[in-house]
Amino acid sequence: MVITTMRFRKKEPVPLYDNEDSITNQNYVVIDTELTGLDETKDSLVSIGAVKMKGRRIELGCTFHRLIKPSSALKSESILIHRITPNEVEKEPSVEKIIREFINFCGNDIIIGHFVSIDMSFINKEVRKITGSVMRNQILDTSMIYQYLKKKYSQRDLFISYPGEIELYELAKRFCIPISDAHDALADAFLTAQLFQRFIPLLIGIGIKRIGDLLSFGSPYNKEIRYRVSGEIVNF
Amino acid sequence: MYNVIEEVIDFLKKVPPFQFLDEETLKAITKDVSMEFYPKGTTIVYQGGPVGEYIRVIKKGGAKVSLGFSEADEVVIDYRGDGDLIGYLALFDSSMSRANVIAVEDTICYLLKVDVIAELIKNNPEVREFFHKSFLNKFLDKAYKEIHRKSLPYSVGGNIFFTTPIEELATKKVVTASPDITIQEAANIMSQKKISAIVLTNLNNTPVGIVTDRDLREKVVAKGRSVKDPIKDIMSPPLIRADAREYGFEALLKMIKHNVHHLLVIKDGKLIGILTNHDLMLFQGTSPVALVKDIENQQSIEGLVPLAKRVDNIIGLLLKEGVRAGDIGRVITEINDRLVRKILEIAEQKFGDAPVPYCWIVFGSEGRKEQTFKTDQDNAIIYEDPVSQSEEENIKEYFAEFTNFVKDALLRCGFPPCPANYMASNPKWCQPLKTWKRNFSNWILVPTNEAILNSIIFLDFRPVYGDFTLAELLRDYVIYLLREQKVFLGHVANMAIKNMPPLGFLRTFVVEKSGEHKDQLDLKTKGIAPIVDIVRLFALEKRIRETSTLERIEALRDKHQIIQEHGDELIHAFEFIMLLRIQNQFEQIKERKQPNNFINPDKLSNLERRTIKEAFQVVSNIQDLIIERYKAMIW
Numbered sequence: 001m002v003i004t005t006m007r008f009r010k011k012e013p014v015p016l017y018d019n020e021d022s023i024t025n026q027n028y029v030v031i032d033t034e035l036t037g038l039d040e041t042k043d044s045l046v047s048i049g050a051v052k053m054k055g056r057r058i059e060l061g062c063t064f065h066r067l068i069k070p071s072s073a074l075k076s077e078s079i080l081i082h083r084i085t086p087n088e089v090e091k092e093p094s095v096e097k098i099i100r101e102f103i104n105f106c107g108n109d110i111i112i113g114h115f116v117s118i119d120m121s122f123i124n125k126e127v128r129k130i131t132g133s134v135m136r137n138q139i140l141d142t143s144m145i146y147q148y149l150k151k152k153y154s155q156r157d158l159f160i161s162y163p164g165e166i167e168l169y170e171l172a173k174r175f176c177i178p179i180s181d182a183h184d185a186l187a188d189a190f191l192t193a194q195l196f197q198r199f200i201p202l203l204i205g206i207g208i209k210r211i212g213d214l215l216s217f218g219s220p221y222n223k224e225i226r227y228r229v230s231g232e233i234v235n236f
Numbered sequence: 237m238y239n240v241i242e243e244v245i246d247f248l249k250k251v252p253p254f255q256f257l258d259e260e261t262l263k264a265i266t267k268d269v270s271m272e273f274y275p276k277g278t279t280i281v282y283q284g285g286p287v288g289e290y291i292r293v294i295k296k297g298g299a300k301v302s303l304g305f306s307e308a309d310e311v312v313i314d315y316r317g318d319g320d321l322i323g324y325l326a327l328f329d330s331s332m333s334r335a336n337v338i339a340v341e342d343t344i345c346y347l348l349k350v351d352v353i354a355e356l357i358k359n360n361p362e363v364r365e366f367f368h369k370s371f372l373n374k375f376l377d378k379a380y381k382e383i384h385r386k387s388l389p390y391s392v393g394g395n396i397f398f399t400t401p402i403e404e405l406a407t408k409k410v411v412t413a414s415p416d417i418t419i420q421e422a423a424n425i426m427s428q429k430k431i432s433a434i435v436l437t438n439l440n441n442t443p444v445g446i447v448t449d450r451d452l453r454e455k456v457v458a459k460g461r462s463v464k465d466p467i468k469d470i471m472s473p474p475l476i477r478a479d480a481r482e483y484g485f486e487a488l489l490k491m492i493k494h495n496v497h498h499l500l501v502i503k504d505g506k507l508i509g510i511l512t513n514h515d516l517m518l519f520q521g522t523s524p525v526a527l528v529k530d531i532e533n534q535q536s537i538e539g540l541v542p543l544a545k546r547v548d549n550i551i552g553l554l555l556k557e558g559v560r561a562g563d564i565g566r567v568i569t570e571i572n573d574r575l576v577r578k579i580l581e582i583a584e585q586k587f588g589d590a591p592v593p594y595c596w597i598v599f600g601s602e603g604r605k606e607q608t609f610k611t612d613q614d615n616a617i618i619y620e621d622p623v624s625q626s627e628e629e630n631i632k633e634y635f636a637e638f639t640n641f642v643k644d645a646l647l648r649c650g651f652p653p654c655p656a657n658y659m660a661s662n663p664k665w666c667q668p669l670k671t672w673k674r675n676f677s678n679w680i681l682v683p684t685n686e687a688i689l690n691s692i693i694f695l696d697f698r699p700v701y702g703d704f705t706l707a708e709l710l711r712d713y714v715i716y717l718l719r720e721q722k723v724f725l726g727h728v729a730n731m732a733i734k735n736m737p738p739l740g741f742l743r744t745f746v747v748e749k750s751g752e753h754k755d756q757l758d759l760k761t762k763g764i765a766p767i768v769d770i771v772r773l774f775a776l777e778k779r780i781r782e783t784s785t786l787e788r789i790e791a792l793r794d795k796h797q798i799i800q801e802h803g804d805e806l807i808h809a810f811e812f813i814m815l816l817r818i819q820n821q822f823e824q825i826k827e828r829k830q831p832n833n834f835i836n837p838d839k840l841s842n843l844e845r846r847t848i849k850e851a852f853q854v855v856s857n858i859q860d861l862i863i864e865r866y867k868a869m870i871w
């Protein structure tokens with residue numbers, strides 16, 4: 001009996017998001033990663049940072065931060081940026097353990113990140129090794145949301161164009177979010193969360209109140225996910 | 237590695253009541269902390285809406301607390317800024333929110349669960365105090381300490397003289413004897429017991445006099461008096477007593493007032509020790525008593541000038557000792573009074589005795605005993621009604637020279653002349669009693685604007701030198717005049733509500749918008765004057781004789797309903813703002829600047845800002861009560 005239930009749970013598909021539900025009524029997990037480099041074939045994760053949001057509220061006490069023993073050697077240039085020496089990372093628990101913890105931490109929450117498709121491709125590379133599949137959470141990209149807002153609020157000084165404006169730190173400055181000295185994954189995840197927090201009233205201001213609407217332009221995997229969701233349903 | 241919570245803890249460490257918590261407790265309460273952002277204009281809490289499950293601490297931004305369900309009937313009751321709390325009433329009343337809270341700028345808040353705070357209140361007395369009781373009353377002491385800590389670097393000894401009961405300062409070894417023993421017997425006792433003073437007591441053990449080494453030298457040996465004479469012939473009576481529980485500065489006041497160097501310390505009716513000027517000096521370094529003695533010994537204005545300069549140092553000393561503003565005012569008033577008396581004595585020697593009994597009165601802050609650093613001269617003369625025209629002319633001639641001499645002497649001692657010429661040297665303010673009576677009846681019965689202004693200024697008069705009966709007769713008359721003077725009181729009430737304290741400050745205070753003191757807060761007009769005016773109004777309503785704000789409050793305690801209810805708050809508010817001002821002026825003097833009444837709110841700590849805000853709130857509440865009472869006469 002117990003076993004059946006567990007099996008059933010395991011097989012349970014991604015929850016179908018209620019597209020009508022309010023964006024302020026969602027559970028989000030805002031993430032950032034540090035990588036050895038940007039080449040998906042050679043490089044790998046160095047650390048994952050994440051902080052939870054309940055609607056417009058950032059749950060400061062609910063954070064995730066792990067360093068990962070990399071599968072490819074740390075490149076010296078990223079050492080310079082992140083100040084993580086190979087020695088420091090060696091002691092960390094295995095990738096598999098951390099990825100499992102991360103999947104647990106995220107639960108069914110909507111994942112948010114800045115240029116999040118990069119983070120997700122490296123995370124999913126690891127997830128695939130463990131589960132044979134990828135994370136099925138809904139995804140939102142703050143850089144995409146920003147681009148959308150910018151189109152809608154083109155008259156506002158807040159959205160004046162300049163080169164490099166879409167970078168996380170540039171946007172933080174623009175929205176008067178204090179930037180911490182620690183440029184690690186958690187600090188940047190927290191920064192991204194605050195950015196998204198600022199976006200919420202702006203989204204509501206232009207009538208984007210339903211999560212379905214937000215996902216329709218804010219998600220890099222929009223099509224893919226739809227496909228996958230339907231696939232799951234077919235499998236089920 | 238980056239730690240989000242640490243940022244929160246660092247912030248809370250600067251915010252009351254969290255600043256009183258230890259690191260461990262801070263960690264515990266921030267375990268589930270969250271953070272929200274409200275763009276300008278967001279309603280954070282709705283009046284009548286459900287109380288939230290969170291108490292919010294403003295990290296950055298500002299919000300107004302208001303009542304009313306539409307913009308038309310909105311009444312703003314408070315502003316909150318960085319470090320302020322939102323929604324803590326939920327701790328005590330969970331039925332619904334009592335007010336709207338609306339962000340007036342982009343605002344970031346930390347959210348703490350109500351039950352976490354409730355738990356804190358249960359376990360932490362300081363937090364309990366903060367939430368349960370009037371912030372003002374309970375947190376003043378801490379705010380005081382903070383102010384005093386600021387002056388500590390300049391402290392020499394850091395002794396607690398002004399907060400120590402004299403029981404602990406007094407010499408406990410008291411030897412008593414009967415006043416009927418001979419001088420020789422007394423001298424024997426003194427040399428046997430190796431003491432410098434002996435207290436003589438009657439059969440009931442009540443002290444009747446004291447004899448010191450100096451008395452033996454000066455009154456016996458030098459005069460060739462017989463040592464067989466009774467000791468009571470050379471004793472100095474009467475002795476001034478002090479209660480063992482009084483503080484050092486109170487003993488000090490007594491010594492200055494009575495110009496003595498010994499006080500008998502009495503506990504439960506029994507003599508337990510002697511407090512000498514020397515005891516005080518040991519604790520003191522610079523002694524106000526010594527200063528007063530020096531003033532007494534002067535024969536010329538030249539001699540007084542350098543002494544007058546020492547008064548500021550004494551204020552510094554009192555600040556360091558943690559003396560409350562009201563008591564600093566009392567000590568300084570005593571010293572300044574002595575200075576004025578000495579000047580008048582010197583003037584009398586120079587010009588000869590006055591042709592008529594007169595009384596030197598002071599008013600304004602001097603009259604209210606609230607003087608600290610030197611302020612403008614505010615004085616006048618009441619003289620006895622002359623019998624004839626010629627006598628009056630004679631008197632006027634005398635006082636013309638006399639008062640100008642005094643004015644110059646005061647100026648040389650550091651008291652600038654009054655720009656509005658409210659001085660005895662102005663013939664208008666050097667008048668016989670009958671003219672003063674007429675002045676007051678004109679002002680009170682026909683309250684024109686100028687009349688109200690004059691009466692407000694002069695009503696705080698206090699005699700300093702000469703024939704005090706004249707001042708008391710005038711006071712009797714004024715009190716008589718004040719019966720049933722609703723219209724006059726209505727005018728005074730208008731004065732008392734004219735200066736609204738600035739409740740509307742956010743991250744900073746509502747400050748001066750332009751001019752030399754741009755971005756500064758005027759403590760005198762916005763804080764002190766409203767309290768003085770309010771208390772004066774109540775004093776006039778109840779026709780009491782006291783002139784100092786604090787004494788008026790004490791005298792009104794069982795007479796005036798508002799004072800009965802809010803007297804303590806008002807005292808605390810007054811003491812706190814006064815102390816801030818004195819502290820600020822002391823700093824300015826140290827920096828060799830002209831002292832003024834302006835402070836820079838940025839220099840205040842969070843706690844000081846909260847306290848002064850509470851103080852302003854008290855004043856504003858009472859002004860509302862006055863408006864309510866005088867509704868028909870407020871314009």
